[in-house]
Structure formats: structure tokens, C-alpha cells
Amino acid sequence: MKPLTLKDVAARAGVSPKTVSRVINGEAYVRPELRAAVQRVVDELGYRPNAFARELSSSRSFLLGLYFDDPSSAYAADLQRGALARCRVLSYHLVVEQVSRDGEGWLAECEASLRSMRLGGAILTPPLCDWPELLDLFARMDVPVVRISPGDFPGRTAAVEMDECGAARELTEALIALGHRTIGFIQGNPEHHAAARRLEGFRAAMAAADLPVSPQHTLQGDFTFRSGLEAGERLLAAADRPSAIFAANDEMALGVLVAAMRAGIAVPDRLSIVGFDDAALARMAWPPLSTVRQPHVEMAAAAIDLLDGIARNDDALGNDRTRRLPYTLVLRDSSGPAPTS
Amino acid sequence: MKPLTLKDVAARAGVSPKTVSRVINGEAYVRPELRAAVQRVVDELGYRPNAFARELSSSRSFLLGLYFDDPSSAYAADLQRGALARCRVLSYHLVVEQVSRDGEGWLAECEASLRSMRLGGAILTPPLCDWPELLDLFARMDVPVVRISPGDFPGRTAAVEMDECGAARELTEALIALGHRTIGFIQGNPEHHAAARRLEGFRAAMAAADLPVSPQHTLQGDFTFRSGLEAGERLLAAADRPSAIFAANDEMALGVLVAAMRAGIAVPDRLSIVGFDDAALARMAWPPLSTVRQPHVEMAAAAIDLLDGIARNDDALGNDRTRRLPYTLVLRDSSGPAPTS
DNA sequence: CCTGTGCTTGACATCGCTGTCACACTCCGT
């Protein structure tokens, strides 16, 4: 099966290849009738331009990179799904890359990878989005970047974010409204800077309600189930056991839930647990988790849109290179009124 | 930052571009000393050939496609992680694509996508791997394919699989050994043909032990949590409630677990539940799920290796185009002795 | 000394497309 080329189409339409190219790319200066005629031939033959040749001669690119630290988290999967769907629509292709800061050569390896394959843009997810070396690399390579929930360097690149602080505050306020006065908090991966905002929001709500936040009740996790389990066990074994625990993501909240089960503490009767993200997991737990819905799919789609805009040089975007998406509180059965005892 | 080209390297090394190309590609007929000298320059400059140009002139390709039906399942994430890791090593790039059979144009869209971007190979995951139209398409486009757990058309393409039937039988035997005599089974997505083997294995074990399998105890699910929950509820409400339930994947098993919790049925004391896959989820449940570990990561890596082999025309592979990987029974706390009552 | 063979190297065309530029033509105002 010989591939169809521009020349074939041109011959069939009785015009020069360049004219076909103009039609394909929607360039100006083609007579409307001619444009229509050529378009008809293109459709008839089902012609698709070879993306590699295109890229080579125009240094545009149709490949977008999605960079993850850990591509197997539920978070990553959601982002990917959103990005993928949008890519289809805008006819980009998505290249997934995994980067970790282990070892010496990670940056060099990234650079090599980028040099061998020019990307039209890249999406950096936390915690990568806050690594200055990586941002420098993309800047040097002149690859447009959109960051998801960046924690540092605001304004340095386009970004998609959510009001994590506000969301955490609202969720905490909801717990306080349920009568909880002693609330534990399990932080996420310290490298994930945006996640630190969740702690801020929690503290803000507690301070506003004049409730104390003891350091023993503010534990460090790393977003994994295991870390949530361990932190949960410690919190539940404490003398002044909190009546509610806020974990900075759903996986850790699930860990706390299991810790409570093991310890025979009824949820939500004797302990309320809330998470963050509204991952698919949240609904698979028993009781289902109260959490904050972070619109991951939409965030990824917005990121693709931003990249597309930058590629098209839509300076209509101008200064508006940051999209902020709304969150939603999702109160399910893992949280309830504080025990009266 | 101007990109480094073959010519630059050639000039620096005092040879022709073609010779550099030879060194890069490890072709024969270059004097060892020259080869070493050129290699040194390449390393020094950190030169990387432009993959697009390479692809254009040689019609080789360094892009591998990973095709999913649902890219957000835990299964998909595991496969992707394995593929990604192997790609890094072999310096391929991974393009992720999502295909569904909705609507009219899905095949045409796939074809268009493939025509615009020649892939060096593709990995098809279930249930896509059993869609004959898709297999035909790839054959027509002359893109090598490796299928993961194909259900139909054995031998048609290279494949990576696992003994699903044997695994299901062993797991069922383990339940029988625990004293269970009435065991429910929840099937997976009927489109996922390989998964039908799990039912076969289950039936084989039951038959071997002379235990009846009632049709009311063999329900249809679709691999989602929700379908597991619903099937679980039905099984648990039945008059002759089974003492153990085998769900064809972990997500559905989790659904059954929640159904049991809701109904106040203690697991594993009054009901044993087992899943299949050993997804990350399995360990996040309470009690943690007994299941069969399917080596997803290794399977994906093997698939990449197969594609690489095909690309290099290693006919050393010859007829050995199917890799079968081993499973492991993982018995955790969601299964236990049958209740004596 | 000549021819043949095998190794080593580079010149050149080519992959499919787009950027650049030149040319042709139409439509003005003067």
C-alpha cells in the first residue's frame, strides 16, 4: 500500500503541490472555487499529510508531551484521559514521558530525548512542574510548557490550576460545622508544592474557628496509600485522638480508613475521614470518601487548549496564560457529626 | 539554540555526514579507529539525530503506539508504566492512543491517525486486540503489532499472554480447599475475550471437584466497580447465597466487598471474596483482596521487546512470537475458611 | 604487472512537505 502524497493529490486536482499545501493548511490566497475543488479531491482520496515531513520542513510539531513523575497514580490516569480526549479533537498526538530525579544523568537524558524529538509543547505535572532545571531545559529548547498546579515560579509558564487553599479551607470548615474540634491532617509529598496549599487552607479554617492545630496532629505523608495507613495508625493511637482526619489526597485517606477499620473504629460514627481529589477510588471505598472534586480531566483538556493556543500564536491569550478551574465539595459517608462522647 | 545536525558533527570530526550516519547506526564498513573518533565527537557534542528526518528518509520509526479502550483503568496504568520503562531503555517514544468503537467513523479516524504518523509498532490491549477490523487495518498499514492477552485469532500477530485459565482454576481450587462449595462468579466485560478464560478455569476447577455451578451464581459484569457492586448485591440477596465470590478483576471484587459491608456480612468470616489482577487497589481494601498477580508491567515490557525484535528484523524470534508470562496466587485476608454453619 | 575482490569513504538524490520568491494577472487612481 503506497502512501498517498501531496503530489498525488496535486496531480489529481490539476494544480501544483504547493497549492494543495495551501488548502490543507488553510492559508490565504487561494481562489474559493479552487480551494473547494482541491478540498474535494483531498476528501475523496482521504489524503493525510505526513506529519513527520511536515514537522521537518516547518518546525511545527503535532506531538505533545505529557510528563509524569509517577504515571501509575490515579491522578496521572485522569489527567491523561483528559489530555488524550482533547488531543483527538485537535488532532495532536500525545507522547507520555516519565521523569524522575534519580541518578546523575536525568536531565541530560531528558535533553537527549527532547532533541531527538521536537515536541510542539509539553505538559508538566506535579511535582515536575516545580523543578527549575526542567523548566530551564524546556525554555532552552524553546518548547512551550503548560504546568498543572504549579507550586512555584508563578507566571513563569502557562498554567492550569485550582484554588487548593480555598478548597481545603471549605472542606475543613465543613468538618468544623459538623462539630469537629480536633482534626488531624496528613500532608502530601513535600515535593508537590501546590499540595502545601492544602495545609494552608486547613490551617486558615482552623485559625478562623479559633481551633488549635497541634503539630502531633499534622503528619507528613507522601500521597501513597501506605503513608496514609501509617500516619493514620499514629494519629489513631495518640492520646488525644482527633475526631476527624483530613488527608491531602484520596489514596492516603483510604489508608486512614483501613487503619480505622483495623483499629475497630467506626467510620463515620467515631471518626470522620476526608480526602482530596475525588479519584475513582473515593467511590470504591466503604464508606465512600468525602473529598474535594478536582476536575483533573478538564484541567488536562484546558492544558492542551493552552498549548494549542500558544502554537497557533494566539496572542489573544496574551496575559491570560493561566486557567483556574473550580472545585466542588463532595460530601459522602466517610464524614459525619463529631461523636458527642 | 540551534539544533545540532549531522553536518555539524561531520565537520567537527572531519568526515562526511554519511560516515557519521554509519557510526550512529552501527553499520559495518567503518574503520575501527575512525568509528571511535567519530563516536567521541558525537558524545562530546551530545548529538542526537533528529528522529523525524530519520523516519522520513528511512521509513523506520521510533514511535510506538499503545492502544487502549479505557486508558484510565488501573490495568492500563500498569501496562503503560511497564511499556514506558522499557521504551526509555531502548530509546523509543510511546504514543498513547484511545480507541472506542462508538460511532461510524472510528476505523477511518484510526486510519487517518496512522497515516499521518507512521508508527514503528503498536501494542493492542484488550478488548481492542480482538477487533478484526483493527487488526486488518494494522496489517494493511504494515505496522507490526503485539497483542496483550489476545482472546481470538491466535498466532495472527505477536502476543504476550498469561495462563488465565490456569490461574483462575488454581484460585478456585484454593477456595475449594478452604471448604467452599457454593461459589459465585462475576464475569468481566464480554468484549474482553481473554477474560472468558477466567470463567473457563473457574468452571474446570468446580467440575473437577464435582461441585455444581448454578447459572444464577454466574453473573455478567463489565470490569467496573459499579458492576461488581450490583452483581455482588444480587448474589448476596439470593436465597442460596454463595460462601465465596470470585470476581474476574479486582475492581469488581472491591464492589462485592462493599456490597458485603453494606449488607453487614463479615469478610472473610461469612463470605470470601477473591479478585484477579493484583491491582494496586487490591492492597488498599479492607480486608486486602486475595487475587492473582498478573505481571502487567513485565507483560508490557515484553511487548516492547517483541516490537523491537520485529523492527530489527530479528528473525531469531522466528516462530517464537508469543511470550507467556507466569502468574502468582496472592492470598490475602479477603478469603478464608468457609463458614461451618 | 594486471585483474579481481573486499573494504572504506563520500557525492548525490531522495523522503514529503513548506518557506520564499518570482511571475502573472486584476483592479485601481491619475
Place this chain on the structure above:
DNA sequence: ACGGAGTGTGACAGCGATGTCAAGCACAGG
């Protein structure tokens, strides 16, 4: 009628690599 601006079109070069082929060289055998 003529210069100039604005349109429409195609010829041609080149993006950065590899395939092909021919040429140069060394060494063997006749």
C-alpha cells in the same frame, strides 16, 4: 494608458537524515 497595490499560483530550495552507487585503496592470485 500606466504605475502600483493586491491577489493567485507555481518553481525551487531545503528541512536532516539515509539509500544508492561509484570511486579509491589494499591485497591476493594469476
